Amino acid sequence: xxxxxxxxxxxxxxxxxxxxxxxxxxxxxxxxxxxxxxxxxxxxxxxxxxxxxxxxxxxxxxxxxxxxxxxxxxxxxxxxxxxxxxxxxxxxxxxxxxxxxxxxxxxxxxxxxxxxxxxxxxxxxxxxxxxxxxxxxxxxxxxxxxxxxxxxxxxxxxxxxxxxxxxxxxxxxxxxxxxxxxxxxxxxxxxxxxxxxxxxxxxxxxxxxxxxxxxxxxxxxxxxxxxxxxxxxxxxxxxxxxxxxxxxxxxxxxxxxxxxxxxxxxxxxxxxxxxxxxxxxxxxxxxxxxxxxxxxxxxxxxxxxxxxxxxxxxxxxxxxxxxxxxxxxxxxxxxxxxxxxxxxxxxxxxxxxxxxxxxxxxxxxxxxxxxxxxxxxxxxxxxxxxxxxxxxxxxxxxxxxxxxxxxxxxxxxxxxxxxxxxxxxxxxxxxxxxxxxxxxxxxxxxxxxxxxxxxxxxxxxxxxxxxxxxxxxxxxxxxxxxxxxxxxxxxxxxx
Amino acid sequence: xxxxxxxxxxxxxxxxxxxxxxxxxxxxxxxxxxxxxxxxxxxxxxxxxxxxxxxxxxxxxxxxxxxxxxxxxxxxxxxxxxxxxxxxxxxxxxxxxxxxxxxxxxxxxxxxxxxxxxxxxxxxxxxxxxxxxxxxxxxxxxxxxxxxxxxxxxxxxxxxxxxxxxxxxxxxxxxxxxxxxxxxxxxxxxxxxxxxxxxxxxxxxxxxxxxxxxxxxxxxxxxxxxxxxxxxxxxxxxxxxxxxxxxxxxxxxxxxxxxxxxxxxxxxxxxxxxxxxxxxxxxxxxxxxxxxxxxxxxxxxxxxxxxxxxxxx
Numbered sequence: 001x002x003x004x005x006x007x008x009x010x011x012x013x014x015x016x017x018x019x020x021x022x023x024x025x026x027x028x029x030x031x032x033x034x035x036x037x038x039x040x041x042x043x044x045x046x047x048x049x050x051x052x053x054x055x056x057x058x059x060x061x062x063x064x065x066x067x068x069x070x071x072x073x074x075x076x077x078x079x080x081x082x083x084x085x086x087x088x089x090x091x092x093x094x095x096x097x098x099x100x101x102x103x104x105x106x107x108x109x110x111x112x113x114x115x116x117x118x119x120x121x122x123x124x125x126x127x128x129x130x131x132x133x134x135x136x137x138x139x140x141x142x143x144x145x146x147x148x149x150x151x152x153x154x155x156x157x158x159x160x161x162x163x164x165x166x167x168x169x170x171x172x173x174x175x176x177x178x179x180x181x182x183x184x185x186x187x188x189x190x191x192x193x194x195x196x197x198x199x200x201x202x203x204x205x206x207x208x209x210x211x212x213x214x215x216x217x218x219x220x221x222x223x224x225x226x227x228x229x230x231x232x233x234x235x236x237x238x239x240x241x242x243x244x245x246x247x248x249x250x251x252x253x254x255x256x257x258x259x260x261x262x263x264x265x266x267x268x269x270x271x272x273x274x275x276x277x278x279x280x281x282x283x284x285x286x287x288x289x290x291x292x293x294x295x296x297x298x299x300x301x302x303x304x305x306x307x308x309x310x311x312x313x314x315x316x317x318x319x320x321x322x323x324x325x326x327x328x329x330x331x332x333x334x335x336x337x338x339x340x341x342x343x344x345x346x347x348x349x350x351x352x353x354x355x356x357x358x359x360x361x362x363x364x365x366x367x368x369x370x371x372x373x374x375x376x377x378x379x380x381x382x383x384x385x386x387x388x389x390x391x392x393x394x395x396x397x398x399x400x401x402x403x404x405x406x407x408x409x410x411x412x413x414x415x416x417x418x419x420x421x422x423x424x425x426x427x428x429x430x431x432x433x434x435x436x437x438x439x440x441x442x443x444x445x446x447x448x449x450x451x452x453x454x455x456x457x458x459x460x461x462x463x464x465x466x467x468x469x470x471x472x473x474x475x476x477x478x479x480x481x482x483x484x485x486x487x488x489x490x491x492x493x494x495x
Numbered sequence: 496x497x498x499x500x501x502x503x504x505x506x507x508x509x510x511x512x513x514x515x516x517x518x519x520x521x522x523x524x525x526x527x528x529x530x531x532x533x534x535x536x537x538x539x540x541x542x543x544x545x546x547x548x549x550x551x552x553x554x555x556x557x558x559x560x561x562x563x564x565x566x567x568x569x570x571x572x573x574x575x576x577x578x579x580x581x582x583x584x585x586x587x588x589x590x591x592x593x594x595x596x597x598x599x600x601x602x603x604x605x606x607x608x609x610x611x612x613x614x615x616x617x618x619x620x621x622x623x624x625x626x627x628x629x630x631x632x633x634x635x636x637x638x639x640x641x642x643x644x645x646x647x648x649x650x651x652x653x654x655x656x657x658x659x660x661x662x663x664x665x666x667x668x669x670x671x672x673x674x675x676x677x678x679x680x681x682x683x684x685x686x687x688x689x690x691x692x693x694x695x696x697x698x699x700x701x702x703x704x705x706x707x708x709x710x711x712x713x714x715x716x717x718x719x720x721x722x723x724x725x726x727x728x729x730x731x732x733x734x735x736x737x738x739x740x741x742x743x744x745x746x747x748x749x750x751x752x753x754x755x756x757x758x759x760x761x762x763x764x765x766x767x768x769x770x771x772x773x774x775x776x777x778x779x780x781x782x783x784x785x786x787x788x789x790x791x792x793x794x795x796x797x798x799x800x801x802x803x804x805x806x807x808x
Contacts (some may be wrong), residue, residue: 300699321701330699338699341692343759352689353700355682365680407700 398429602716653728691758
């Protein structure tokens with residue numbers, strides 16, 4: 001299927017999201033759509049699939065001008081959008097999800113379960129996924145749920161599949177499985193639009209790339225003609241320089257020591273330490289237990305045995321409140337469900353972690369100190385917003401993450417744990433976050449950074465701890481670490 | 496970037512309920528000369544204090560994402576115990592103080608079921624609502640407790656006036672101010688909103704959400720018992736069926752005031768307006784001689800319109 005979008009404009013209120021945006025998709029290609037958060041990638045695709053109506057411009061599909069009024073019409077034409085936030089019903093089974101809204105019936109609305117089960121199994125087999133059709137969605141991993149979403153797209157015989165950050169929540173092996181599926185779909189002539197912030201994937205997977213910036217079309221290139229710097233330049237309009245800013249910090253004394261931390265069935269005998277000014281990278285596949293280890297240190301998950309020492313003294317941490325008192329800050333991997341009150345303002349979010357600072361005797365709020373704290377946060381962290389009352393829902397991912405960082409950093413932690421600090425964040429904001437981490441380390445904070453992105457871990461850490469199946473497989477110094485040995489440890493090998 | 500519409504929207508929302516209240520008052524005033532007298536307004540306010548105090552407590556609970564169905568039963572049980580203590584010779588002032596403590600404790604029992612018992616607030620307070628009502632029936636043997644003597648404090652709280660203003664109205668205003676202060680000016684208020692807005696996030700920054708919830712249920716019980724004392728004073732007896740169905744008017748007032756039933760969003764000013772709308776409807780429709788059967792239908796429709804307009808803001 002050939003798609004041509006030209007001169008697309010779209011405004012929400014006074015906010016011009018797209019101006020003269022465009023996109024060309026040809027038969028059987030995987031086409032990367034890139035741009036910073038807020039560049040208009042998702043909006044452009046939502047216009048194609050009829051979620052939004054355009055203010056101006058033309059959309060031509062296979063030589064005919066079209067306008068879909070809703071996603072169902074686009075789906076009938078063979079264009080399917082797999083959203084970043086999965087559209088699954090968690091309490092229903094795989095089969096029920098696959099057939100939602102298009103059940104096979106025996107007439108009179110009575111479901112033909114047998115026929116549906118058979119067809120569902122066919123689709124799953126075709127995709128080579130080994131998931132029971134009767135399984136409840138909530139039992140599946142995020143990766144498996146993603147696979148089911150793709151199966152849904154295949155059920156309607158899609159000719160174009162749009163994927164928005166499909167690997168954001170996938171493990172390495174799930175990502176590989178997804179890539180295989182994408183390759184086989186490409187061979188069958190299905191075109192794909194692939195939206196992702198992960199450069200490595202773009203180079204591995206895509207044929208061409210189109211870049212949007214500030215809602216406008218910047219250009220389309222053959223992937224073999226460009227390198228990472230070219231793409232970054234197209235995306236942000238300037239050279240970004242060194243991807244990981246340099247850090248020159250003298251390490252201080254040991255701040256955190258974890259000794260044989262164990263939670264039965266999740267992780268066991270986890271021991272490590274972090275020094276003042278040090279960044280300890282934590283690598284491991286999703287589900288390796290790395291997040292659970294951090295949750296336990298922070299007291300949000302109970303442990304069965306093991307000891308935690310802060311500045312040489314053993315501490316008992318049974319809940320987050322005690323962890324905070326002990327000087328630990330924790331930025332969770334999921335900022336939308338755990339990091340922020342989305343419907344609340346920047347001010348309320350930043351204050352909530354710092355109620356002691358913005359009140360007298362921790363009881364009556366002082367709006368003056370609250371104001372100055374939040375204004376300082378907006379300035380220091382370059383949060384793009386209309387002011388302290390800006391609702392966090394309306395911030396881009398990068399700016400939301402900056403709010404989370406600000407609220408924790410103002411608690412003056414001695415130890416800051418960051419779980420996937422740059423997930424879903426564009427490249428410009430990523431670099432700002434790296435700078436913040438470096439600055440913290442410079443001030444003598446012990447930083448623990450958990451991340452699925454290997455380049456990031458390698459680029460930012462003094463040492464890298466690799467976790468696999470709830471066990472520390474090794475701690476590698478920065479000068480010895482590379483993609484290969486970290487991956488080898490993470491997947492069960494030895495070095 | 497999108498313009499920040501939230502605060503503007505909230506103004507309209509608050510404004511909307513307020514306009515509805517004014518229209519109702521003007522409308523009924525035009526039709527009925529009896530309605531538009533000063534003394535009727537004072538008695539209207541006095542009537543609204545019962546529901547008002549309960550609704551304030553309910554607002555706190557709903558802001559944390561909960562609900563308290565037990566308020567009517569808490570009111571009945573604390574009032575019955577108070578009346579019982581007075582009729583057996585305890586000084587009325589002491590008995591009334593104890594009634595407040597009992598109310599707060601009963602509220603905390605609901606709170607414990609929600610926090611420690613991990614029951615859904617609807618179920619937890621359905622249980623306490625049923626049990627407390629049953630206990631009231633057992634204690635009173637299903638009969639009203641009268642012979643409450645001639646205590647000054649007991650008379651004062653329901654029937655007294657200060658500079659011509661009924662004491663219940665003064666209580667309503669003072670407690671409203673306290674709630675306003677608590678919810679907008681204190682760290683505790685922030686914790687209440689945070690618990691309802693995103694409890695996971697709140698917990699991770701060290702907010703003790705269970706403590707916060709326990710306190711709002713305790714306050715809700717306390718408010719119910721204050722209402723109960725006003726009723727006891729006015730009726731001069733404790734009926735075992737006292738407060739039956741009061742939770743519904745309270746929840747309706749909170750909803751009318753624009754507070755989200757999912758928690759995290761809402762204002763005590765809104766609840767006050769909701770309380771007044773319900774009071775004006777009750778009082779006005781009575782004066783207009785509308786039968787009570789029709790009154791319920793009208794009340795329901797007004798709530799429907801209010802909530803629909805809230806959704807379309």
